[in-house]
Structure formats: structure tokens, C-alpha cells
Amino acid sequence: MTAVPVSMTDVRGLVDGALRAAVGRLDPRTYRVAAYHLGWADEEGRPLAAPAGKALRPALALLSARAAGAPPESALPGAVAVELTHAFSLLHDDIMDGDRTRRHRPAAWTVFGEPAAILAGDALLALALEVLLEAPGQGSARAARALTVATRRLIAGQSLDLEFETRRQVGLEECTAMAADKTAALLACSCAIGAVLDGAPEPLAAALEAFGADLGLAFQLVDDLLGIWGDPATTGKPALSDLRSRKMSLPVVAALNSGTPEGARLAELYARPPDPEDPEDPDEEDLAEAAALVEAAGGRAWAEAAADERIASAAAHLASAPLPEPVRAEFLRIAAFVTRRDH
Numbered sequence: 001m002t003a004v005p006v007s008m009t010d011v012r013g014l015v016d017g018a019l020r021a022a023v024g025r026l027d028p029r030t031y032r033v034a035a036y037h038l039g040w041a042d043e044e045g046r047p048l049a050a051p052a053g054k055a056l057r058p059a060l061a062l063l064s065a066r067a068a069g070a071p072p073e074s075a076l077p078g079a080v081a082v083e084l085t086h087a088f089s090l091l092h093d094d095i096m097d098g099d100r101t102r103r104h105r106p107a108a109w110t111v112f113g114e115p116a117a118i119l120a121g122d123a124l125l126a127l128a129l130e131v132l133l134e135a136p137g138q139g140s141a142r143a144a145r146a147l148t149v150a151t152r153r154l155i156a157g158q159s160l161d162l163e164f165e166t167r168r169q170v171g172l173e174e175c176t177a178m179a180a181d182k183t184a185a186l187l188a189c190s191c192a193i194g195a196v197l198d199g200a201p202e203p204l205a206a207a208l209e210a211f212g213a214d215l216g217l218a219f220q221l222v223d224d225l226l227g228i229w230g231d232p233a234t235t236g237k238p239a240l241s242d243l244r245s246r247k248m249s250l251p252v253v254a255a256l257n258s259g260t261p262e263g264a265r266l267a268e269l270y271a272r273p274p275d276p277e278d279p280e281d282p283d284e285e286d287l288a289e290a291a292a293l294v295e296a297a298g299g300r301a302w303a304e305a306a307a308d309e310r311i312a313s314a315a316a317h318l319a320s321a322p323l324p325e326p327v328r329a330e331f332l333r334i335a336a337f338v339t340r341r342d343h
């Protein structure tokens with residue numbers, strides 16, 4: 001998978017060595033699962049050429065050091081820590097959602113079993129903190145605290161997301177608040193962690209975090225759009241997977257709350273429990289109808305406009321922050337990538 005494009009820093013080139021050194025501390029059984037999940041190895045432990053994932057969070061972390069006038073290398077512990085935390089969340093998320101495909105390959109739990117995948121996720125989260133606490137300089141404890149707060153919010157968001165799946169009525173505001181915790185909190189932390197490690201003043205760290213919070217919401221909105229209308233060949237997820245699992249994603253919740261006849265029909269489809277005897281239920285026709293209803297009820301247009309608004313708001317946070325012009329331009333380039341991405 002192609003990494004997020006960052007013109008002035010070779011993100012993977014900088015981060016991969018430190019990431020591999022950290023994960024290499026794990027016991028051999030846990031290492032095998034983590035190496036598979038991170039795209040370094042196949043099921044048998046044989047090395048693979050291309051690592052998985054877009055490396056968006058480490059890219060933001062390295063840039064955040066440059067925002068504070070420090071070299072990107074000084075943010076390496078932060079870049080590694082946010083990517084490890086992200087990897088933990090995906091490992092556990094696939095188990096909770098029963099998702100069998102991740103990054104174009106069978107999800108780790110389908111290969112190694114749930115217990116081994118849970119342990120690997122736990123281990124990656126522990127490693128993230130270990131790496132941050134070992135970081136040289138005064139910012140280490142402050143950065144570790146930022147990451148633990150973000151992780152707590154990640155968990156709160158995930159918990160609410162799971163609760164939404166059991167409910168018929170979800171409001172747009174609470175769904176947005178859920179996404180702010182589940183996804184945006186870690187992106188916000190990634191945008192500030194390099195500066196925090198460098199001991200940056202609080203106003204700069206706060207501006208970077210506010211940028212990341214808006215960027216993170218735009219990211220989730222686009223993720224939700226891709227979950228319905230994305231091409232499985234590029235997303236690495238099965239087609240219409242979010243509708244199949246009746247996920248209360250943002251475009252769906254916008255459609256359900258639209259007050260339109262199409263929104264009401266979508267609510268009927270979502271309320272009908274799948275036939276436990278029929279693995280093909282809902283079938284492709286039901287899913288295509290649900291996608292068409294989300295669109296006709298305005299859910300797609302709402303999510304696209306909301307993503308654009310968040311990106312504009314993200315840019316406004318940077319406009320008033322004291323950071324070098326090329327770094328601001330690079331953050332904005334990443335923001336543009338987030339809304340245009342197809343995977």
C-alpha cells in the first residue's frame with residue numbers, strides 16, 4: 001500500500017528501522033502476529049517486501065517536530081508510538097467487528113486466532129508507551145500522557161460505536177462526538193507529539209492538536225464514504241462492508257436523520273435482523289439498495305460537505321500558529337490527501 005505522500009521526509013525510511021527495533025523486543029510468538037499484521041511477514045513468518053498501511057500518523061508526528069523547529073528524527077519515538085497504538089487498535093477492532101480482511105489480506109485473528117491477536121494488540125500498546133518513556137529529553141512524560149489520554153478516548157469512541165450498533169436511533173451530534181474520540185484523538189495526538197517531545201510551548205502544541213482533531217474527523221468522514229462507495233481493490237475491504245454489518249457510520253446516520261422517505265426506508269432495512277440461517281443475508285441487492293438510499297437521503301453529500309468543512313477549519317487552526325511556512329504547506333498537503341484519498 002502506498003504511504004501518505006510527504007515531500008520533504010521519507011517517512012517509511014525514517015520510521016521503519018525504529019519500529020522494527022521496538023517490535024523486535026516482543027517474544028517470538030507475539031512477534032510473529034505483529035509482524036504479519038504490520039505487513040512485514042506472511043503467515044509462515046517469511047519476510048514481505050512492502051509494509052502495510054499509509055503511515056499517516058508517523059508522517060504527522062515527524063512533521064510536528066519540524067513545526068517546533070526540531071529535526072524530524074527527534075520525533076521518532078513519537079512516530080513509532082502513534083503507529084504502534086494505531087496497529088493495536090486495528091488488531092482489536094477486526095476481532096470486535098468480525099472483519100476478516102485487513103489491508104488486502106486475511107485479518108491477523110483469522111490466521112493466528114483471537115487470543116494471539118488480542119495479545120499482540122496489547123503488546124503493541126505497551127510497546128508504544130515503553131518507547132515514549134525511553135525518549136530522551138524533557139518532553140517524554142508529557143508525550144506519554146498525551147498518548148494515554150488519546151488511547152483512553154480511542155477506547156471510549158470504540159465502545160460507543162459498538163453501542164450504536166445495538167440502537168435504532170443515533171443522533172448526528174453524538175455520532176460526530178464518537179468519531180472525534182475513536183479516530184480523531186489519535187490523529188490530533190500525532191500532530192502534536194513531535195512538538196511536545198521537543199518541549200514546544202503549549203499554544204503551539206494546542207494549535208497542532210486542534211488541526212489534527214479536525215483533520216481526524218475529515219479522515220473518518222472519508223473513511224465512512226469509502227466504506228460504502230470505495231473500490232474494494234483499493235480499500236482492501238470487502239464492498240459495502242459497513243452496510244453489511246449495519247454500521248452507524250456518519251453518512252448512514254445523516255441519512256437516517258434526514259426526515260426523508262428514503263431515510264425512513266433505510267431505517268426499515270437497518271431494523272430487519274439478518275437471517276442467521278442465511279450467510280448471504282443481506283444479499284448484494286439489499287446492500288446496493290441501502291447504498292442508494294443513503295445517497296438519495298443526502299447522507300453522501302452531507303458527509304462530503306462535512307469533510308470539506310473540517311479541512312477548512314483544520315487549515316484555520318494552522319493559519320494563526322507560529323510555524324515555518326514549508327511545514328504549514330506540508331500539513332495542508334496531507335489534509336488535501338485525506339479528502340482525495342481512495343484507500
Ligand SMILES: CC(C)=CCC/C(C)=C/CC/C(C)=C/COP(=O)(O)OP(=O)(O)O
Nearest residue numbers: 053054056089092093154155158182183223
Ligand atoms: C480500542 C479500539 C479497538 C479502537 C478502534 C479504533 C478504530 C479502529 C478507529 C478507526 C480509525 C481508522 C479510520 C483507521 C484506518 O486508518 P488508516 O486508513 O490510516 O489505516 P492504514 O494504516 O491501514 O492506512
